[in-house]
Amino acid sequence: QGCLAGGTVLRIAKDLVENNANARVLVVSAESIIGDFRGPSEENMASLVLQAIFGDGAAALIIGADPVEAVERPIFQIAFTAETIIPDTEDGVSGKLRDTGLKFILSDKVPSLIADNIEKSLMEAFGPIGIDDWISVFWAPHPGGPASL
Structure with a gap:
């Protein structure tokens, strides 16, 4: 889902x-x-x-x-698929079941977590297949939330 x-x-x-x-x-x-x-x-x-x-x-x-x-x-x-797990991010995105329904919680730290880790993640993903011009291919990080978008 x-x-x-x-x-x-x-x-x-x-x-x-x-x-x-x-x-x-x-x-x-x-x-x-x-x-x-x-x-x-x-x-x-x-x-x-x-x-x-x-x-x-x-x-x-x-x-x-x-x-x-x-x-x-x-x-x-x-061309390539990978999964990257960034340490100490377990509270970045979470969900809590409340009496009013499911409440999604997005930490204020998510945009900086992405900014601080995106270059390393891109190098790990594209380096093995010889791509160093990240603008030449389609890729997207997606943790969700308005600040991240």
Whole structure:
């Protein structure tokens, strides 16, 4: 579900198709934010902002390797996948179940955590495949929240 599952499934699907000849993986990912929906309150204006920015959504795609040129027309290529865990960030994004529903909590430290670690993460991701011009490829960090966007 959501961002974490979407990124994880792309990484796993890429590994599956690259290691199983002629394999194709149907990826379906959905996220439902309705559990966090509630009326605004003066004590928690951040919740209203998050509800305005994020919403329910879903996507589906087929991932394969070595396309059959007569019938398949790939639009994108997944060149590399990785997962980076930044130490001491366990409180960066969290969720708490309250009597009013699920409350997402985004630490004020998240933008600086990204800024302090993005260059190292990009070098680790793109260095092994020979890319040093990060603007030449599509990539996106995604911890969520208005300050991070």
